[in-house]
Amino acid sequence: MRRVEHVMGFPVSLRVDDEGAWEEAADAVFAWLREVDARFSPFRADSEVSRYGRDELEGESPSADLAEVLDLCEHYRVATGGAFDARLPGRGFDPCAVVKGWSVQRAAQLLRTAGARRFVLNAGGDVVASGGPWRVGVRHPEQADRLCAVLELTDGAVATSARYERGDHIVDGRTGRPATGLLSMTVVAASLTVADSVATAAFALGAEGVAWAAAQPGCEVFAVDTAGQVLRTEGFPVAARSRAA
């Protein structure tokens, strides 16, 4: 079963290879992602996140989901010395960098709960893989139709942060300026919640983010610096040249 829908401003591709009917599980995945968009988008004035950002929750405590997102934002803000910050001066509260990985990981859990074992979920370039081996290419930072690496994932997640799609959207919270120290930062981890947050936070850190990400528990790193050199961890799961028969 395959399905592609545009949610949260990016395409989400789902492929389930298990036998059986998966339409209902797929419906639940996309319904959850639309719910996340409604509740957590900083671009919607009436979202939970926007109301929280404007201090309008008026005594209500944040929902359990929002509390999880706030904890993640705070964890990575502290861990990066403020380079990663969902509250930049002059801007509203924007937890997008954390919400994406967190919500797509939750979507993958919905599929597992429904009994799916062999699937791959790609949310605009952030991938959760289950029951592999799956071959996941990393987009070349300068050539849109080429790859700079191919990795093999059995169960895990991979996320990439870079400027080539949406421009200078990642800001180094320490300087308030766009992060430009790296061309691309790819992180592999057991969950997309970690992979996506670490990739974005490391990209915000710039060149020093490579060693920082490599030192994060359970993370493997493939980074491209501004001179076009690759720095990767030894354990980054590079795939064999061709698919096993």
Place this chain on the structure above:
Amino acid sequence: MKRAIPVVVLSIAGLVPVWRYEPSAGGTTSTTAEAAVTPSSSASASASSSGSGSSSASGKVVKGTTVNTDKGPVQVQVTFEGDRITAVSMLQQPNHPQTTAAVPKLIAETLKAQSADIDAVSGATVTSEGYKQSLQAAIDAKGA
């Protein structure tokens, strides 16, 4: 014919490690002594200037911000030759025995452009517009 790609292995002495074991009480004392960068350079031919030369006068050394973690302050130092990163080392790390156990290594390689048979593409968040021309769109169309 495959070209031999010079690979420089940067051993990062004492680079903060894997904090997956929860230590009972993380010491917060910081070691400010400069961690010895020992680029055990297995560089061949063209990369011969890397290695121990990375800390020479020709390289630009940039110190990172001190980052406070719950295990103590961490600070890295990055050495550049031009725009190239030639070494990454730890200036400060949490004073904990487990930090000396794991030594993550970074491998430097030349950026390659390749094509391959794949199931999904990881990249910076694509816009719905950019998706139309993307490799992932081609994969989705092929399998539909």
